[in-house]
Amino acid sequence: MHKPIVAVVRYEEPLASVRQAVELCGGLDHLPARAKVFIKPNIIFWTRKTVFPKYGVITTSRLVEDAVVLLKERGIDDITIGEGLVTRNPKDRETPAHAFEMLGYNKLNKRYGVKVLDLHQRPFEEVDLGDGVTLAFNADFLATDFLVNIPVLKCHAQTIVSLGTKNLKGLIDIPSRKKCHSDDPERDLHFMVGKLGNRLPPALTILDGIYTNERGPLFDGTARRSDVLVASSDMLAADMAGSQILGYPPSEIPHLVQAARDQGRPLDPSAIEWRGEKIEDVARRHEYTFPYSNEDKLPLPMEKMGIQGLSYPKYDLSLCTYCTPINGVTLWSIAKAWKGQPWDDVEVLTGKTMKPTPGKKKTILLGKCMYQANKDHPDIQEMIAVKGCPPSPQAIVKALKQAGIEVDPAHLEGVDTYPGMFMRRYEKRPEFEESFFSIE
Numbered sequence: 001m002h003k004p005i006v007a008v009v010r011y012e013e014p015l016a017s018v019r020q021a022v023e024l025c026g027g028l029d030h031l032p033a034r035a036k037v038f039i040k041p042n043i044i045f046w047t048r049k050t051v052f053p054k055y056g057v058i059t060t061s062r063l064v065e066d067a068v069v070l071l072k073e074r075g076i077d078d079i080t081i082g083e084g085l086v087t088r089n090p091k092d093r094e095t096p097a098h099a100f101e102m103l104g105y106n107k108l109n110k111r112y113g114v115k116v117l118d119l120h121q122r123p124f125e126e127v128d129l130g131d132g133v134t135l136a137f138n139a140d141f142l143a144t145d146f147l148v149n150i151p152v153l154k155c156h157a158q159t160i161v162s163l164g165t166k167n168l169k170g171l172i173d174i175p176s177r178k179k180c181h182s183d184d185p186e187r188d189l190h191f192m193v194g195k196l197g198n199r200l201p202p203a204l205t206i207l208d209g210i211y212t213n214e215r216g217p218l219f220d221g222t223a224r225r226s227d228v229l230v231a232s233s234d235m236l237a238a239d240m241a242g243s244q245i246l247g248y249p250p251s252e253i254p255h256l257v258q259a260a261r262d263q264g265r266p267l268d269p270s271a272i273e274w275r276g277e278k279i280e281d282v283a284r285r286h287e288y289t290f291p292y293s294n295e296d297k298l299p300l301p302m303e304k305m306g307i308q309g310l311s312y313p314k315y316d317l318s319l320c321t322y323c324t325p326i327n328g329v330t331l332w333s334i335a336k337a338w339k340g341q342p343w344d345d346v347e348v349l350t351g352k353t354m355k356p357t358p359g360k361k362k363t364i365l366l367g368k369c370m371y372q373a374n375k376d377h378p379d380i381q382e383m384i385a386v387k388g389c390p391p392s393p394q395a396i397v398k399a400l401k402q403a404g405i406e407v408d409p410a411h412l413e414g415v416d417t418y419p420g421m422f423m424r425r426y427e428k429r430p431e432f433e434e435s436f437f438s439i440e
Contacts, residue, residue: 003272003273004233004234004236004237004272004273005024005025005026005232005233005234005237005272005273005275006025006230006231006234006237006238006240006241006272006273006274006275007020007021007022007024007027007229007230007231007275007276008021008228008229008241008245008274008275008276008277008278008279008282009228009229009276009277010227010228010229010282011209011210011227011228011229012227014062014066015066015069017229018063018066018070018206018229018231019066021206021229021230021276022070022204022206024275025231025232025233026233027206027231027233028070028071028204029233030202031071031074031076031146031202031204032145032146032202034075034076034077035076035078035144035145036078036143036144036145037071037079037080037144037145038082038140038141038146038147038148039064039067039080039081039082039147039150040081040082040083040141040148040150040151040168040170040171041058041059041064041081041083041150041151042058042059042083042151042152042162042167042170042208043058043059043083043099043103043170044058044085044086044217045057045058045085045086045218045219045419046085046095046096046098046099047416047417047419048094048095048416049416049417049420050416050417050419050420051423052219052420052422052423053223053419053423053425053432054219054434054437055223055432056152056154056211056212056213056216056221056223056224057152057213057216057217057221057223058103058152059150059151059152059208060208060210060437061104061437061438061439062210063150063210063229064081064103064108064150065108065439067206068112069112071148077113079112079115080114080115080116080140080144081105081108081114081115081116081117082116082117082118082119082122082138082140082141082171083096083119083170084118084120084138084170084172084173085099085118085120085170086321086322086325087120088322088325088326088390088415090174093118093121096118097118100116102438103438103439104437104439105439108439117138119138119140119141119171120173120174122138122139122140123138124136124138124172124176125137125142127142127199129196129198129199130195130198130262131195133187133192133195135172135176135179135180135196136172136173136175136176138171138172138173144201145201145202146201146204147200147201147202147203148203148204148206149164149167149203149204149205149206149235150205150206151163151166151167151205151208152207152208152209152213153208153209153212153226153228153230153246154212154213154217154221154246155212155213155214155215155217155221155246155286155288156216156217156288157215157216157217157221157289157290157315158315158317158319159189159190159193159255160243160252160253160254160288161239161242161243161248161253161288162217163207163238163239163242164235164239164242165193165194165196165197165235165236165259166196168196169196171196172196174322177321178322179192180192180193180320181318181319181320181351181352182318182352183373188317188318189255189318190254190257190258190317191254191258193255193258194255194256194257194258194259194261194262195258195262197235197236198259198262200235203233203235205232205233205234205238205239206229206230206231207230207231207238207241207242209226209227209228209230209245210225210226210227210436211223211224211225211226211436212224212228212246212284212286213286214286214287214288215287215288215289215290216288218328218419219419219422220328223425223432224284224286225431226282226284228245228277228282230242230245236256236260236265237272239256239259240256240267240269240272241279243256244269244279244283245282245283246285246286246288247283247284247285247286248288250269290314292314296313296314298312299312299314299331302331302334302335302338305335305338307334307335307338307343308342308343309342309343309344309345310334310343310346310347310348310405311346311347311348311357311360312334312347312348313347313350313354315350316351316353316354317351318351318352318353318369319350319352320351320369322389322390323367326390326391326393326396326412326415327366328418329412329415329418330348332411332418333400333407333408333411334400334405334407336407336411337400337406337407337408343403343404343405344361344403344404345360345361345362346360346361346363346364346403346404346405347360347362347363347364348364348366349363349364349365349370349374350366350367350370351367351369351370352370353373354373354374355374355377355379356377357379358379359379360379360380360381361381362382362384362402362403362404363380363381363382364385364386364399364400365383365384365386366386366396366399367386367387367388368387368388368389368391371385371386384399384402384403385399393409393413393415394413396412397412397413
């Protein structure tokens with residue numbers, strides 16, 4: 001049986017390191033002549049309000065340009081970079097445009113003729129992924145001959161790792177993304193993500209591990225300078241390598257188990273031909289989950305603060321992409337509001353599947369999905385509903401104050417500047433270079 005080839009190399013210099021990885025795995029050997037090529041980076045988040053840490057969160061612009069250069073060397077002229085950023089307002093065109101400008105993609109357009117697309121402004125088409133799962137993918141991607149998938153090598157608080165397969169979620173429309181965070185335990189996020197690669201064109205996956213992320217996928221994780229690249233024309237094989245580098249056997253990653261099952265393949269590293277560095281020489285354990293109390297009722301740092309009278313259960317797989325960012329700011333705002341006096345037995349529920357705890361005096365249902373799931377629940381004594389999708393900062397402030405938690409409105413209403421606080425972690429650390437996220 002033919003073994004997929006995976007190359008693992010250390011990142012040492014621009015272009016040369018990417019070239020080495022791609023050549024070792026033969027990643028462009030099957031690139032059709034005059035192909036339409038789609039490059040999918042990972043831009044999970046952006047804000048125009050502050051400088052925030054992109055390390056281990058966003059694909060480095062350095063690797064995106066290197067990939068473009070390799071394609072141009074092979075005579076490819078039809079190249080598209082496309083991404084569907086997560087924004088609180090789906091009609092927001094300014095934030096994606098700002099991201100593309102600041103990351104240097106518009107320079108790639110002028111220098112190499114690369115097209116740059118905000119996928120939310122483009123058409124989508126339904127794709128049958130098997131087992132009755134149908135999701136809407138960007139039509140430009142579906143019309144291309146070859147995919148260059150460049151995700152970040154990082155952990156993810158819900159899916160454990162976020163690599164090539166998970167990066168494809170940025171190709172689907174907003175209703176499909178929300179659909180992935182199902183309340184069906186048999187068709188949960190792991191199940192849905194595992195199916196995203198079932199209808200791929202020929203592809204090259206390059207895992208960008210210049211910076212990796214512990215407890216990602218966002219800026220509140222902890223970035224590391226790792227300087228490792230993984231490349232393969234087999235996305236599942238690349239993800240198997242990436243998961244091992246992050247410290248997890250592929251068999252422990254549910255969405256990779258699902259992908260292997262769909263493709264009729266073993267999750268066995270011995271079934272891969274390895275080239276370049278040995279996995280064990282570059283592997284370094286990255287934690288993926290944020291620590292909570294033993295009963296998962298409160299984040300561990302808040303429990304250590306002595307906070308009482310509040311239950312804020314740990315996020316689950318049904319908390320979708322659009323509520324996740326505001327959830328973190330909400331927790332931070334509550335922690336800032338703690339003055340040492342117990343609150344009045346308040347519970348905050350998120351996602352789609354949580355149920356109220358009997359006996360709680362006040363129950364905040366955070367988000368439209370949680371409200372719909374529990375609006376008539378008999379165990380709620382006083383319901384405080386926040387119905388937005390995602391909920392607005394102003395509505396959350398109002399709900400918390402109704403529950404007796406006097407948060408500072410500026411904390412939540414400044415949600416777009418909140419990510420900037422995390423830049424402090426990387427001050428005076430020269431290995432964290434902003435230049436990786438720009439084009440000269």
